[in-house]
Amino acid sequence: xxxxxxxxxxxxxxxxxxxxxxxxxxxxxxxxxGRRTLRIVSPIVLVAAWEAAARTxxxxxxxxxxxxxxxxxGWRLAAEGTLAVHLLDSLQRAAIGLALGGGxxxxxxxxxxxxxxxxxxxxxxxxxxxxxxxxGLVPLLIIWVGIGEELKITLVALGAFFPxxxxxxxxxxxxxxxxxxxxxxxxxxxxARLRHVVLPGALPSLLLGLRLAIGAAWLSLVxxxxxxxxxxxxxxxxxxxxxxxxxxVLLGLLVxxxxxxxxxxLLRLAERRTLSWRRGLKAT
Numbered sequence: 001x002x003x004x005x006x007x008x009x010x011x012x013x014x015x016x017x018x019x020x021x022x023x024x025x026x027x028x029x030x031x032x033x034g035r036r037t038l039r040i041v042s043p044i045v046l047v048a049a050w051e052a053a054a055r056t057x058x059x060x061x062x063x064x065x066x067x068x069x070x071x072x073x074g075w076r077l078a079a080e081g082t083l084a085v086h087l088l089d090s091l092q093r094a095a096i097g098l099a100l101g102g103g104x105x106x107x108x109x110x111x112x113x114x115x116x117x118x119x120x121x122x123x124x125x126x127x128x129x130x131x132x133x134x135x136g137l138v139p140l141l142i143i144w145v146g147i148g149e150e151l152k153i154t155l156v157a158l159g160a161f162f163p164x165x166x167x168x169x170x171x172x173x174x175x176x177x178x179x180x181x182x183x184x185x186x187x188x189x190x191x192a193r194l195r196h197v198v199l200p201g202a203l204p205s206l207l208l209g210l211r212l213a214i215g216a217a218w219l220s221l222v223x224x225x226x227x228x229x230x231x232x233x234x235x236x237x238x239x240x241x242x243x244x245x246x247x248x249v250l251l252g253l254l255v256x257x258x259x260x261x262x263x264x265x266l267l268r269l270a271e272r273r274t275l276s277w278r279r280g281l282k283a284t
Contacts, residue, residue, distance in 0.1 A: 065247045070254065073247040082236075087255065089231040090221060093149070094259075097156025098217050102210070105161045109168030114198070126165060134158040135223050142227070152224035152232075159220035160213035167209025171202030207271045211264055218260045 047067050053059045054066035061069075077083040108126065111118035134155065145151050175198060183193045225234025233252045240248030 062244065062246060065250065070247050070250045074251045074254070077248075077251070083255075086231055086233050086236045090225065090233045091259075093152050093224070093232065094156055094217050094221050097153045097220070098160045098213065100153065101157030101160035101217075102164045102213055104157075105164035105209075105213075106168055106206075109165040110172065113169045113172030113202075114194075123169070126162075130162050130166075134162075135220065138223065138227065147228040151227060152221065152229070155220040155224040156217045159216035163212035163216060164206070164209040167205040167212070168202065171205025171209075172198060174205070175201035204275060207267065207274070211267050214263050214267065215260055218256055218263075222256060 050059070050064075051066050051068060054061060054064065054069075074083065108118075108122050112122040112126075113119070137158070138151075138155070141151055141154055145154055179197050179201070180193060183197045188196065221232075222234050225232035226238050229235035229238075233255050237249050237252035240246075240252070
């Protein structure tokens with residue numbers, strides 16, 4: 001007695017698991033505009049609580065004035081043109097220091113990451129220097145470069161140097177060597193391998209280092225502009241401290257925070273465009 005031949009299951013019965021993204025488009029991900037709205041809720045709540053506490057007297061105005069008073073002071077200084085003068089000088093110092101420190105860090109990081117001799121000669125002294133807090137070098141830098149613009153630019157350059165150097169070095173060394181060998185097998189020359197393999201592989205780490213360097217640059221600038229400066233947001237804050245103008249001090253801190261936030265936002269937009277090929281894990 002022979003077994004009955006098996007018949008193929010109907011096409012309607014052979015159902016494959018549905019893709020959640022196609023089966024339930026509304027449940028695949030939270031709307032982007034909803035996420036953006038949610039991100040601004042907590043800052044608004046904090047500012048509203050600060051305003052209410054200042055208005056009701058829970059916070060003494062000479063210690064922490066209301067946000068509305070700080071914004072009013074900022075509007076007045078902007079109308080007078082004072083804020084623009086200090087802001088432009090701070091931006092110039094930050095840009096020059098970031099360009100000098102970042103350019104040197106990129107060069108040395110590439111040399112140490114690509115060349116064995118460069119790794120032996122460059123990386124050890126940089127590893128030793130990174131243990132020194134660069135803001136603690138202010139007394140020595142005053143002796144070396146004086147208390148003029150050179151001091152402020154040097155501090156910014158030092159703050160930007162180490163994040164870019166270490167992320168450039170790590171980004172190059174983390175590239176899979178098999179990719180380089182495959183490129184060599186395909187006949188790509190050294191410059192072509194650098195362009196098509198090394199640069200794309202190290203770019204995510206390099207952009208991360210640049211974001212960290214920008215934050216360190218603003219932090220260094222705050223300290224530098226408080227040493228014998230005549231212009232700049234840091235000088236504006238120090239002058240306000242002498243006259244107990246807490247609203248101006250808070251305004252300076254707000255300007256530094258907005259500058260850091262804006263620069264980080266612009267860099268993230270550039271990173272999103274430059275690294276559009278990368279697909280990383282997203283928060284759910």
